[in-house]
Amino acid sequence: MERTKKFMLPETAIPTQWYNIVAEMQNKPLPMINPQTNEPLKAEDLFPLFAEELARQELNDNDVWIDIPDEIREKYKIYRPTPLVRAYELEKALDTPAHIYFKNESVSPVGSHKLNSALAQAYYNKIEGVTNLTTETGAGQWGTALAFASKTFGLELAVYMVKISYEQKPYRRSLMQSWGAQVIASPSMSTKAGRKIITENPTYQGSLGTAISEAIELAMQTPNCKYALGSVLNHVALHQTVIGLEAEKQMEMADEYPDIVIGCFGGGSNFSGISFPFLRHNLKGETHTRFIAAEPSSCPKLTRGRFQYDYGDEIGYTPLIPMYTLHHNFAPANIHAGGLRYHGAGSIVSQLHKDNLVEAVDVNQLDTFKAGILFARTEGIIPAPESNHAIAVAIDEALKAKEEGVKKTILFNLSGHGLLDMSAYDQYLAGDLSNHELKDEELNKYFERES
Amino acid sequence: MERTKKFMLPETAIPTQWYNIVAEMQNKPLPMINPQTNEPLKAEDLFPLFAEELARQELNDNDVWIDIPDEIREKYKIYRPTPLVRAYELEKALDTPAHIYFKNESVSPVGSHKLNSALAQAYYNKIEGVTNLTTETGAGQWGTALAFASKTFGLELAVYMVKISYEQKPYRRSLMQSWGAQVIASPSMSTKAGRKIITENPTYQGSLGTAISEAIELAMQTPNCKYALGSVLNHVALHQTVIGLEAEKQMEMADEYPDIVIGCFGGGSNFSGISFPFLRHNLKGETHTRFIAAEPSSCPKLTRGRFQYDYGDEIGYTPLIPMYTLHHNFAPANIHAGGLRYHGAGSIVSQLHKDNLVEAVDVNQLDTFKAGILFARTEGIIPAPESNHAIAVAIDEALKAKEEGVKKTILFNLSGHGLLDMSAYDQYLAGDLSNHELKDEELNKYFERES
Numbered sequence: 071m072e073r074t075k076k077f078m079l080p081e082t083a084i085p086t087q088w089y090n091i092v093a094e095m096q097n098k099p100l101p102m103i104n105p106q107t108n109e110p111l112k113a114e115d116l117f118p119l120f121a122e123e124l125a126r127q128e129l130n131d132n133d134v135w136i137d138i139p140d141e142i143r144e145k146y147k148i149y150r151p152t153p154l155v156r157a158y159e160l161e162k163a164l165d166t167p168a169h170i171y172f173k174n175e176s177v178s179p180v181g182s183h184k185l186n187s188a189l190a191q192a193y194y195n196k197i198e199g200v201t202n203l204t205t206e207t208g209a210g211q212w213g214t215a216l217a218f219a220s221k222t223f224g225l226e227l228a229v230y231m232v233k234i235s236y237e238q239k240p241y242r243r244s245l246m247q248s249w250g251a252q253v254i255a256s257p258s259m260s261t262k263a264g265r266k267i268i269t270e271n272p273t274y275q276g277s278l279g280t281a282i283s284e285a286i287e288l289a290m291q292t293p294n295c296k297y298a299l300g301s302v303l304n305h306v307a308l309h310q311t312v313i314g315l316e317a318e319k320q321m322e323m324a325d326e327y328p329d330i331v332i333g334c335f336g337g338g339s340n341f342s343g344i345s346f347p348f349l350r351h352n353l354k355g356e357t358h359t360r361f362i363a364a365e366p367s368s369c370p371k372l373t374r375g376r377f378q379y380d381y382g383d384e385i386g387y388t389p390l391i392p393m394y395t396l397h398h399n400f401a402p403a404n405i406h407a408g409g410l411r412y413h414g415a416g417s418i419v420s421q422l423h424k425d426n427l428v429e430a431v432d433v434n435q436l437d438t439f440k441a442g443i444l445f446a447r448t449e450g451i452i453p454a455p456e457s458n459h460a461i462a463v464a465i466d467e468a469l470k471a472k473e474e475g476v477k478k479t480i481l482f483n484l485s486g487h488g489l490l491d492m493s494a495y496d497q498y499l500a501g502d503l504s505n506h507e508l509k510d511e512e513l514n515k516y517f518e519r520e521s
Numbered sequence: 522m523e524r525t526k527k528f529m530l531p532e533t534a535i536p537t538q539w540y541n542i543v544a545e546m547q548n549k550p551l552p553m554i555n556p557q558t559n560e561p562l563k564a565e566d567l568f569p570l571f572a573e574e575l576a577r578q579e580l581n582d583n584d585v586w587i588d589i590p591d592e593i594r595e596k597y598k599i600y601r602p603t604p605l606v607r608a609y610e611l612e613k614a615l616d617t618p619a620h621i622y623f624k625n626e627s628v629s630p631v632g633s634h635k636l637n638s639a640l641a642q643a644y645y646n647k648i649e650g651v652t653n654l655t656t657e658t659g660a661g662q663w664g665t666a667l668a669f670a671s672k673t674f675g676l677e678l679a680v681y682m683v684k685i686s687y688e689q690k691p692y693r694r695s696l697m698q699s700w701g702a703q704v705i706a707s708p709s710m711s712t713k714a715g716r717k718i719i720t721e722n723p724t725y726q727g728s729l730g731t732a733i734s735e736a737i738e739l740a741m742q743t744p745n746c747k748y749a750l751g752s753v754l755n756h757v758a759l760h761q762t763v764i765g766l767e768a769e770k771q772m773e774m775a776d777e778y779p780d781i782v783i784g785c786f787g788g789g790s791n792f793s794g795i796s797f798p799f800l801r802h803n804l805k806g807e808t809h810t811r812f813i814a815a816e817p818s819s820c821p822k823l824t825r826g827r828f829q830y831d832y833g834d835e836i837g838y839t840p841l842i843p844m845y846t847l848h849h850n851f852a853p854a855n856i857h858a859g860g861l862r863y864h865g866a867g868s869i870v871s872q873l874h875k876d877n878l879v880e881a882v883d884v885n886q887l888d889t890f891k892a893g894i895l896f897a898r899t900e901g902i903i904p905a906p907e908s909n910h911a912i913a914v915a916i917d918e919a920l921k922a923k924e925e926g927v928k929k930t931i932l933f934n935l936s937g938h939g940l941l942d943m944s945a946y947d948q949y950l951a952g953d954l955s956n957h958e959l960k961d962e963e964l965n966k967y968f969e970r971e972s
Binding site: 072073074075076078080081082144147148149159177179180181218221222240241244245247248249250443446447449450451452489490492493495496499 | 523524525526527529531532533595598599600610628630631632669672673691692695696698699700701894897898899900901902903940941943944946947950
């Protein structure tokens with residue numbers, strides 16, 4: 071009997087519905103607040119910014135399952151279902167009794183899970199007659215995904231790319247341009263928000279919060295143009311549940327069930343995607359799986375942030391979101407995991423974390439690259455610096471299982487590949503990378519300034 | 522009834538044998554010649570250079586099927602079977618009645634088909650007690666494949682990378698280093714061959730022929746070290762037949778059979794891999810499929826080269842190979858399709874071309890990138906500059922089918938993705954790329970110098 075490495079599903083098994091965990095949470099997230107009215111946000115409040123269907127999904131706390139339109143499923147076929155892979159070689163290198171599985175979202179043509187939501191967002195905007203989109207991107211994974219999604223549904227796209235990533239990851243810029251998108255380094259002089267930030271701090275290398283402000287501002291000032299966000303929000307997490315829904319079926323094929331589920335954590339999109347469908351069974355009391363969000367120690371919102379209402383962007387254009395946050399003015403260190411350089415956690419994960427239903431750990435940059443190199447040399451795939459956080463935690467848990475002498479089943483999400491992040495690996499191998507431990511005084515100064 | 526986009530096989534359908542076309546050719550390739558003895562080459566003559574089993578495979582003209590060891594099949598599971606994809610969106614953009622399929626070898630973790638032979642070569646060297654390998658690489662696709670294969674089987678590897686590609690494609694160098702290989706820009710000062718070439722022409726940007734000379738020289742001077750080649754030779758083409766063998770089963774799943782099979786052409790590895798299993802049925806008179814090798818117009822060995830005995834490398838360390846060649850001293854233009862910058866065609870394809878069993882066309886650089894961008898914007902995958910040659914010919918044939926108003930079934934091999942070639946796309950989109958038409962006087966000068 072041959073051993074199976076990749077558990078594959080047929081295209082007909084691409085989920086037909088997304089899973090909306092909010093509808094099944096006992097303690098639902100606090101409502102977002104409209105800062106103009108100080109009232110709980112209504113879907114209509116979001117219509118100027120987002121496609122109406124996306125706004126409705128954002129506030130839907132009632133429907134457990136939401137149908138995926140055929141047009142989106144048809145596009146998902148380009149890369150879905152993605153493989154679930156048993157990491158035999160990594161297990162062997164660690165000499166662990168743990169069984170390690172990873173869901174390989176890096177096989178998407180844009181290199182990450184981000185396409186799961188990009189296709190959905192582009193589709194809903196298209197059918198509502200929108201012609202132009204704006205967005206932000208950190209490392210460029212979300213921007214490349216939305217660039218291809220926009221091209222495939224016939225929309226124009228402008229992307230504000232965090233300046234440090236614009237410089238560190240030039241190939242992702244090229245990718246977006248190859249798919250026809252405009253790319254602007256953020257902070258830029260093209261928006262009021264950008265000009266303000268550049269004026270205050272001319273050498274600032276940008277953050278996701280700043281880029282979001284710029285993208286929102288451009289969308290508000292452009293006719294027939296809406297904004298799209300790649301993480302944090304509920305509708306993004308919703309779209310990403312295709313990851314976990316497929317993984318659930320694939321774990322069944324492998325005749326196992328995860329004791330631990332791990333995802334790296336920026337705003338929550340891939341962590342939510344891999345976790346929520348499994349977490350469902352914890353909510354029902356059927357299972358006791360652990361869920362671990364892997365954060366960078368330089369941007370540890372869940373492990374060290376405050377739970378409070380905060381803006382999703384630097385300037386304060388978004389609604390107030392109930393979240394674990396490092397403060398919307400927080401300027402994260404220039405780590406290579408650009409997709410994790412965000413100050414806040416989405417409101418669903420924040421509530422789940424508050425209720426001890428998900429855990430969080432932070433990992434420093436050098437440990438993440440060490441894990442990534444071991445993974446590349448055993449399993450063959452160069453992981454994205456973001457995904458290296460999940461791998462580091464998976465390795466850690468596998469080593470604990472070895473110490474305890476127990477067989478554990480560990481599942482992590484390989485959110486993307488790192489082929490366009492090779493300069494980071496160069497620096498790591500040359501010994502030129504360092505850690506960026508966040509000091510308490512640094513963390514507190516933003517909140518103190520306010521009070 | 523949902524339409525199928527990707528035709529997928531289970532891991533159990535990974536071929537258990539490679540297809541050795543030489544055993545079924547009526548006119549077999551002329552023998553390679555040992556330049557020391559002027560006698561037909563014997564397997565033993567190759568033992569100092571290659572693993573013995575590879576040398577035997579090289580000269581095997583008797584066994585139609587050669588078993589794939591389980592250890593290699595186990596590694597193939599990392600990415601095989603690869604998908605066969607129906608390019609619906611490309612068809613729609615071309616408004617063609619043709620059905621276009623591509624075999625997606627770009628899903629390999631190293632980004633191309635090269636891993637099919639790299640794993641086999643590393644394996645045979647390992648079990649014969651070899652500890653070190655040397656090789657050359659053009660664009661870096663072969664070098665990255667052998668770097669991972671060497672790491673996975675526990676061998677040390679030194680790679681001579683053609684200097685122009687070393688500069689154009691730094692991320693492939695990083696990839697090789699991440700997998701633990703040493704990478705040297707060629708021509709280098711580390712070999713007699715390199716020193717000679719640098720002395721004669723200090724600004725020479727290198728070629729595959731030069732890099733092969735350097736890699737062979739290092740292998741001959743290093744204890745317990747052998748050499749590995751990524752194309753041209755019969756055993757490499759043999760290993761690549763897993764591509765066509767899978768595709769044959771997948772075309773059956775699609776209930777179609779190709780009228781035309783297309784591969785880009787450097788030394789022949791991916792073209793042979795996709796073609797030979799289908800060509801088999803032409804040889805038996807069962808089918809009349811056309812096979813088209815897509816060459817760069819700046820390095821057109823099949824369309825404009827001479828059929829004669831020639832060396833496989835610049836200096837003349839290899840046996841004499843019966844091939845279509847532009848001369849082993851030919852210095853190809855610095856096109857971005859570095860993997861196609863080789864002066865000769867493998868002896869099997871050369872013989873098949875001589876016997877009119879395969880066709881060849883040449884395509885200029887700008888047309889290949891135009892095709893690649895259209896493919897990226899429709900099917901979502903950024904192709905390698907090499908693969909763009911196959912896409913350009915596939916598009917051309919699809920447009921001819923449209924003109925003629927006939928339904929044709931076209932299959933091409935997507936040999937690799939271009940995510941590490943984005944600087945080439947940047948240049949193309951900026952209008953900074955040009956064609957390099959090869960002039961007759963340029964082509965003839967190498968042969969004239971000799972006679």
